[in-house]
Amino acid sequence: MSGYWGKVLRVDLTEGKITIDSLPEEWRKAYIGGTGLSAKILYDEVPAGADPLGPENLFIFSVGPFQGGSKVLGSGRFTVCAKSPLTGIFGESLGGGYNAEEFKKAGFDALVVKGKSQKPVYLWIHDGEAELKDASHLWGKTDTFETEDAIKDELGDRKVQVAPIGPAAENLVRYAGLICNYGHGCAGRTGMGTVMGSKNLKAIAFRGTQTVPIARPEELEKLKKELLAIAKDADFTKANRELGQAMAVVPREENGLLPMKNFLLDRWPDGAKKLGAGEGQDFNSVLKPKPDACSNCIMGCHRRVTISKDKYAMDSYGPEYETLGMIGSDCLIDNLLAVNKANELCNRYSLDTIEFGGICAFAMEAYEAGKITKDDLGGIELKWGDADAMLALLEKIAKREGDVPRILGEGMRVAAEKLGVSDPLHVNGAVVPAHDPRAFLSMAVATATSMKGASHLHGFPEAIELGVTFPETGLKELREPLDPHSPTHKGLAAAKFQDRMAVCNSVIFCFFYEFSGLDFTRLTGFLNAITGWDILPQELLKTGERIINLMNMFNIKHGMKPSRDYQLPKRFLTPHPKGGAANVEMPFDDMLNEYYSVRDWPNGVPSQGKLKELGLDFCL
Amino acid sequence: MTVIVKFFANVKKLIGKDEITLNLAPSRHYRIRDILQEIAEHQNKDISPFFTKEQGIHLRTVRVVLNGRIIYSLDSLEATVQDGDRIAIFPLLAGG
Numbered sequence: 255m256s257g258y259w260g261k262v263l264r265v266d267l268t269e270g271k272i273t274i275d276s277l278p279e280e281w282r283k284a285y286i287g288g289t290g291l292s293a294k295i296l297y298d299e300v301p302a303g304a305d306p307l308g309p310e311n312l313f314i315f316s317v318g319p320f321q322g323g324s325k326v327l328g329s330g331r332f333t334v335c336a337k338s339p340l341t342g343i344f345g346e347s348l349g350g351g352y353n354a355e356e357f358k359k360a361g362f363d364a365l366v367v368k369g370k371s372q373k374p375v376y377l378w379i380h381d382g383e384a385e386l387k388d389a390s391h392l393w394g395k396t397d398t399f400e401t402e403d404a405i406k407d408e409l410g411d412r413k414v415q416v417a418p419i420g421p422a423a424e425n426l427v428r429y430a431g432l433i434c435n436y437g438h439g440c441a442g443r444t445g446m447g448t449v450m451g452s453k454n455l456k457a458i459a460f461r462g463t464q465t466v467p468i469a470r471p472e473e474l475e476k477l478k479k480e481l482l483a484i485a486k487d488a489d490f491t492k493a494n495r496e497l498g499q500a501m502a503v504v505p506r507e508e509n510g511l512l513p514m515k516n517f518l519l520d521r522w523p524d525g526a527k528k529l530g531a532g533e534g535q536d537f538n539s540v541l542k543p544k545p546d547a548c549s550n551c552i553m554g555c556h557r558r559v560t561i562s563k564d565k566y567a568m569d570s571y572g573p574e575y576e577t578l579g580m581i582g583s584d585c586l587i588d589n590l591l592a593v594n595k596a597n598e599l600c601n602r603y604s605l606d607t608i609e610f611g612g613i614c615a616f617a618m619e620a621y622e623a624g625k626i627t628k629d630d631l632g633g634i635e636l637k638w639g640d641a642d643a644m645l646a647l648l649e650k651i652a653k654r655e656g657d658v659p660r661i662l663g664e665g666m667r668v669a670a671e672k673l674g675v676s677d678p679l680h681v682n683g684a685v686v687p688a689h690d691p692r693a694f695l696s697m698a699v700a701t702a703t704s705m706k707g708a709s710h711l712h713g714f715p716e717a718i719e720l721g722v723t724f725p726e727t728g729l730k731e732l733r734e735p736l737d738p739h740s741p742t743h744k745g746l747a748a749a750k751f752q753d754r755m756a757v758c759n760s761v762i763f764c765f766f767y768e769f770s771g772l773d774f775t776r777l778t779g780f781l782n783a784i785t786g787w788d789i790l791p792q793e794l795l796k797t798g799e800r801i802i803n804l805m806n807m808f809n810i811k812h813g814m815k816p817s818r819d820y821q822l823p824k825r826f827l828t829p830h831p832k833g834g835a836a837n838v839e840m841p842f843d844d845m846l847n848e849y850y851s852v853r854d855w856p857n858g859v860p861s862q863g864k865l866k867e868l869g870l871d872f873c874l
Numbered sequence: 875m876t877v878i879v880k881f882f883a884n885v886k887k888l889i890g891k892d893e894i895t896l897n898l899a900p901s902r903h904y905r906i907r908d909i910l911q912e913i914a915e916h917q918n919k920d921i922s923p924f925f926t927k928e929q930g931i932h933l934r935t936v937r938v939v940l941n942g943r944i945i946y947s948l949d950s951l952e953a954t955v956q957d958g959d960r961i962a963i964f965p966l967l968a969g970g
């Protein structure tokens with residue numbers, strides 16, 4: 255067997271039992287690994303109606319065939335999946351840093367945790383073995399950075415990598431993530447850290463020294479050389495290394511993608527300059543960041559930042575585009591040092607920055623409308639643009655102090671219901687991230703039909719509106735770039751790019767490399783060289799389709815009604831009068847219908863024929 | 875020979891057009907580099923945010939797509955352009 259160990263580590267926290275399952279070949283071929291494999295396990299094993307924070311829910315940490323041996327560019331990423339406590343449907347988050355490689359090298363393809371431990375524990379996985387260790391001395395006391403330090407010290411090896419949770423996850427804030435490698439590898443979305451918190455699982459620690467076998471090493475080396483030659487000279491690689499993702503703030507302010515004032519405003523050029531990286535912008539001069547890369551990456555878009563002797567002093571990683579957009583511009587906060595500090599605090603507490611930023615903007619709008627008062631917030635005057643008010647709210651939400659901050663910690667859907675706010679900007683409970691769907695119409699369909707609630711990374715059809723075409727689909731419509739402001743073929747693009755992203759998150763690689771030469775044909779070549787398979791890009795795309803269909807069936811099993819739930823908040827159906835996406839009409843229903851027809855999902859539900867065609871008969 | 879160049883998003887705004895058709899001398903060998911030079915010289919607009927002319931033309935913040943493929947995976951700026959080819963120019967920035 256190549257590219258895999260064929261081993262799934264199973265941990266039952268209620269019983270304190272650890273076992274190892276095999277990973278059969280038909281599952282490897284049908285679901286690959288990462289998100290795909292997790293979808294299969296979650297569909298099979300989490301009973302309908304299971305409480306996401308109850309012992310029946312599973313928590314899955316997994317990697318794919320690209321990890322642990324191939325060193326393909328962009329392969330330093332892992333996925334975590336569970337039924338989400340934020341959305342009640344499929345939960346998924348991806349993280350970078352160093353954990354993906356370390357976990358795979360420890361001898362497993364996936365870790366599946368069930369039950370609930372009586373007392374706080376952490377799981378220590380090393381070279382084919384695993385043990386549960388007491389974490390009572392850490393629970394309630396350490397943030398994610400301190401947890402990582404304490405575990406490394408305790409195990410006496412600084413090379414150990416750790417995936418910890420912080421206080422927000424222990425306190426069951428519904429959007430807490432795993433914050434690894436001191437903020438370098440964050441898997442923030444959909445409350446996967448909260449699921450760990452509900453299981454009394456404080457951290458997972460990894461150390462591995464084994465390299466997974468590669469089926470056709472010479473072929474792999476040749477493909478890697480080709481990709482390296484393209485990727486290292488690609489302008490996107492250079493820009494991403496030099497400026498990091500903060501480079502996107504100003505251009506996206508101009509093209510209308512950046513959220514401003516809870517998506518109400520259409521221009522904010524001066525503020526964007528204070529947050530962005532590039533000529534005449536403040537990010538690099540104020541934060542003096544240094545590029546840092548996940549394992550197996552030459553781009554290094556992450557930013558190491560140290561700010562000393564300042565009210566907002568910190569020493570960690572700087573904010574990326576999504577954080578600058580959600581905590582910065584969406585709240586009209588142009589104080590970069592404060593946004594940078596908020597990013598560090600979210601990481602220490604293990605709060606998702608996208609979700610927190612969206613909730614903060616939501617609360618600022620509710621405060622302005624008088625639906626929340628200063629008294630409700632323990633004295634915080636939550637006005638637009640007030641950086642210190644934002645930081646104070648962050649503390650209260652993470653620590654669950656006060657009734658309204660506690661409600662805000664339940665996520666936007668619950669908060670809107672309890673506070674009487676109409677049209678909250680979430681899809682199925684997850685806030686709409688810093689990609690205003692009015693600017694790139696494909697994103698309107700992809701955001702509404704994301705299987706994990708609003709996400710910019712559940713499919714990224716925006717890519718084809720930025721020049722990344724998809725000829726491997728065999729569809730002439732996707733051979734040429736599409737106009738971002740035209741609805742033509744957007745349902746089609748959303749479906750196919752979701753399938754593509756499902757593959758990306760299952761083999762696993764960082765999708766930034768799609769902008770630097772890693773196209774789908776090359777990706778299939780890597781997979782074949784690693785595993786020894788001989789599949790075609792079209793077959794791999796079917797696998798992606800299978801995974802998305804299975805995720806949808808998971809959602810339906812857990813109470814989702816697609817025709818009601820795969821929708822966009824109404825605010826996005828009215829175009830901005832000004833800005834880069836001024837007056838762009840969005841025929842949302844037409845695009846959605848095209849999407850359903852491409853998918854063969856009448857009213858959003860996979861047809862029997864489709865399920866059979868994809869080998870998902872067990873869902874019937 | 876004829877080449878169609880389409881502009882997207884911020885590039886479109888700057889050039890002020892959706893697309894242009896370039897009628898080029900059939901005898902000459904054109905590369906992407908030459909096409910960009912043509913655009914820089916003939917569009918009569920300040921397009922310095924997207925192209926600069928140090929040592930011929932230098933790509934700064936755009937992504938160029940030739941017949942549906944990003945030029946990185948072809949010969950980049952040296953890729954040959956032929957009669958009937960379609961070129962698309964986007965702002966470089968993307969990602970999440």
Ligand code: SF4
Pocket residue numbers: 328329330350351546547548551552553554555556764765766
């Ligand atoms: S491009 Fe950025 S996110 Fe992707 S692997 Fe490299 S450092 Fe990690």
